[in-house]
Amino acid sequence: MTATLTDIAPCQKQLKVEVSQETVQAEIDAVYQDLKKVASVPGFRVGYVPQDLLERYHGEKAKKEVLDRLVSRSLEEALKSQPRLDLIARPQVTDVQFDPKKPLTYLAKLEVAPEIPLGRYKKLKLARSKNAF
Numbered sequence: 001m002t003a004t005l006t007d008i009a010p011c012q013k014q015l016k017v018e019v020s021q022e023t024v025q026a027e028i029d030a031v032y033q034d035l036k037k038v039a040s041v042p043g044f045r046v047g048y049v050p051q052d053l054l055e056r057y058h059g060e061k062a063k064k065e066v067l068d069r070l071v072s073r074s075l076e077e078a079l080k081s082q083p084r085l086d087l088i089a090r091p092q093v094t095d096v097q098f099d100p101k102k103p104l105t106y107l108a109k110l111e112v113a114p115e116i117p118l119g120r121y122k123k124l125k126l127a128r129s130k131n132a133f
Contacts, residue, residue: 003078005085011114013085019074019104024066028100031065067096070104078108086113 004016089111096106
């Protein structure tokens with residue numbers, strides 16, 4: 001997985017994430033293994049359905065599950081690799097390009113807290129007035 005962070009505005013950043021094709025294929029296989037245990041297809045007992053029939057009857061459901069798993073896992077990993085981000089909102093995922101034979105790519109728009117320069121504040125001396133409490 002590769003992640004590239006770019007600045008859009010002072011409080012917005014864009015994260016471009018690419019997940020390798022091998023990872024995509026492994027996740028597809030895992031989803032179909034999980035689906036095989038519970039899916040019902042006419043003429044077959046649960047757990048004994050061939051994968052090509054699973055793809056025909058439950059392909060859209062499996063595709064959605066693969067995308068959900070890959071995007072959530074890779075986005076979490078990409079955000080952990082960027083330690084200086086202070087997110088203030090949930091990332092918005094756009095431009096998802098998914099093909100089982102190609103790497104998965106998407107963009108995540110991030111809202112971050114603004115950077116405020118603090119200036120010189122250490123070693124300040126304060127004078128206490130005599131009329132204070």
